[in-house]
Amino acid sequence: MACSSAGIKPHGYKCMSDLLLSVEALAATYNHAIRALSGVSLTVRRGEIVALLGANGAGKSTVLKAVSNLLYAQRGQITEGQIHFDGGAVTTISSADLVRRGLVPVLEGRHCFHSLTVEENLIVGAIGRDARRSEIASDLDRIYALFPGLKQRRKSLSGFTSGGEQQMTAIGRALMSRPRLLVLDEPSMGLAPLVVESIFRTLKQLNVSEGLSILVAEQNSTVALRFADRATVLENGRTVLGGSALELRQRADIKALYLGSPSESAARVSSSSNRAVA
Amino acid sequence: MFDYQFFIEVLVGGLLSGVMYSLVAIGFVLIYKTSGVLNFAQGAMILFAALTFVSLLERGVPFPLALLATLAVMVVLGIAVERFVLRPLVNQPPITLFMATLGLSYVIEGAAQLLWGAQVHGLDLGISDTPFDVAGVLISQFDLFAAAVAGALVALFALFFRYTRTGLAFRAVADDQFAALAVGLRLPRVWAAVWTAAGIVAVVAGLLWGARLGVQFSLSLIVLKALPVLVLGGFDSIAGAIVGGLLIGAIEKLAEVYVGPFFGGGIEAWAAYVVALGFLLVRPSGLFGQKLVERV
Known part of the structure; x- marks a missing residue:
């Protein structure tokens, strides 16, 4: 499936090894009571930048914490599904060992x-x-x-x-x-656009020059989609969309629906009010 | 006429005895800073250390060997506490952890008495308690020795935290535990190191306090003396524990001498608590308690 598009590797990599991270049908709760995720799937291939998009409370941070096996430290539990990093089941590896294996998180709020x-x-x-x-x-x-x-x-x-x-x-x-896979949670949060731009540019540079794979959760979908290869969209704790970043960028309706882009919704409001006046 | 000479003598005596309080408080701060646990068992650890040391001495073990053995025992005890009591309780609310250490203090006290018996032991470190004269002010030689030992210990810790990897990891964990976990620090190792350090502090405090009061069951009650020190200095600051200890020591002695007569004397035992109570109303985080470093 995904193997063909990943390109030919000179050293005869097997198909599976192109997949650095896979999240399958992940469900998670906090305090065994609050359901945060119910059915999230995504993959990151070697050398790829994948954006995880979604509005506030869609479950982006929960997914990332689950990926780094940090959920337990905030009283969260994975109830269903599987996460594999480089062939190992993440839930059986401590966060400290994940870092040593090359999966390194950058937390929300720095x-x-x-x-x-x-x-x-x-x-x-x-x-x-x-x-x-x-x-x-x-x-x-x-x-x-x-x-x-x-x-x-x-x-x-x-x-x-x-x-x-x-x-x-x-x-x-x-x-x-x-790291081999950098997992960033909202790097743009509270930062000036120019700063955000320079940070993403540096990340892209690392991705291109060193093959660093990146999974980045963002509310700022415009920036994220510009730098990412692929994107996955979350809504209410489930995956609702996935595809190439280019494709998603061109579908303005998706943005307005799932990501709450301010310009889009403003345009909608004004067009509907125009109609009402007419 | 106000007798300055006498005032200074009382003040110096108070400050020097305050050093002893600081020693107890530092043990608290080390653990509180890194794991958010108020270790009520610190007093029991001090008793255990002193009792182990004195019992070894009485059985004819030479001084340096007994000291080493006591240090080893306290290190093992610290690591065991981290491994078997605190690690299973990670992520539990602070009150649960506090109750665990409260229970632990009884277990350690019980174990100490079971092992070494309940009688009072005298402990002679070979330093005389005779006062000597410095510019007309009488200073106890033992107090001076205790202050020097405490000062050396604090300097050692300061160097350790500043220049070693473990020290840096310790400060990182104390600053932001979740971030420390995320960057891959092995928290259990840091905690084990901290409990080891607290055990070493307990040995030093136990020997000094034991030499002063005799090694007995009530030694574990000096935790109660550490509480006003911590309220004054802040629970999460080593500098605070030192300054808080000095202040409490000085306040106790000065209050006893100058305020005591109005109450018929004997206020040394509770003056510190009154000051701590007043302090809580004005500055709940203590003199040096964590004011978050934050840009506004």
Whole structure:
């Protein structure tokens, strides 16, 4: 099925190994009572950027936490379905081991260590995969090359840096773990459009130059669809749509229906009120 | 006429005894900061450490060996507590964890007495308690020694947290536990390290307090002395525990001497609690308690 489109790999990869992450018919609850997901499926192939779209409360964050096996820490449970990362069942691998295997999350709301400096934040990311000292130094240089703004702020307490810098710190911290699949939850949240643009551009650059696979949940579908290869749309905890990002971008009706694009709904309101006047 | 010489003597005596309170409070702060658990068993751990040490001494084990053995026992105890009591309770509400440590304190106290008996032991560290004269102010040699040991311990911890990987991981976990989990830190390991550190603090506090009061059951009640220190300094600040301890020590002694006579004396035992209560009304997070580092 998906194998043919993934292209021919020179080293004779088997078909299955192109699939880095697969989520099948996932259902999840919080406190064994509140149903957050009921039937979510998505896949991420190697070297792909996949956007997970949906309105507030659609279940994007829950899916991402389930993927990183962090749901239990917020009293959530997976009740049905399966998640596989690189052939292993995610639910049987601790979040710490997932990081070491290359699945690294960037949490919603950045979650920097506010009382640590920017550089210490980055180093904690390296400790998270048991990196050696020499590796840490070179990885730091790499992060500072990607986010030059961080280098100037490296000695500042992360809590005192701007929202954009905190997002870069959080992404940099995740990159220090040398991920193969980066799982980002709303990187655009509360940031100026220019900052969002530069962050997505850096991610795309990593994707193209190093083959980093990315799963990114976004409310800002316009930006996400511009940088993603494919997208999956959630509504009320289930998958309602999936396809190539290009295709989804051209279907304005989908945007208005599921993603609540402000310009679209405004256009609708004005057209309907025009009609009423006429 | 106000007797400054006497005032300073009382103040210095208070500050030095406050160092002893700080020692107890630091054990609390270490664990509270990283796991959000108010470890009521810290006092029982102090008793256990002191009792183990003194019993080994009495059985003819040489001093350094007894100290090492006690440290080892406390490290094992700390790791066991993390593994068998706290880890199964991860993600439970704070009150559940608090109750667990309350129960734990009785288990540890019971175990200590079962192992070593319930009689009172004297503990001589070989430091005399005779006061000596510094510019007309009498200072206890033992108090000075205790302060030096506590100071060295704090400096050691400060270096550890600043310059080691485990220390950095500790600070990360203390700052944001969920983020620490997400970046791949192994929280149980950090917690085990913290309980180990708390065990070491308990040994130091146990020996100093034991030498001062005698090693006995009531040693575990010094946790109650640590509470006003924590209220004053903040539950999550090591600096707060130190300053809070010094303040409480000074307040107790000064209150006893200068305010005591109006109440017929004996207010040293509760003056600290009154101050803590007043403090709670004005600054609930304590002097150094976490004010979130946040841009506004």
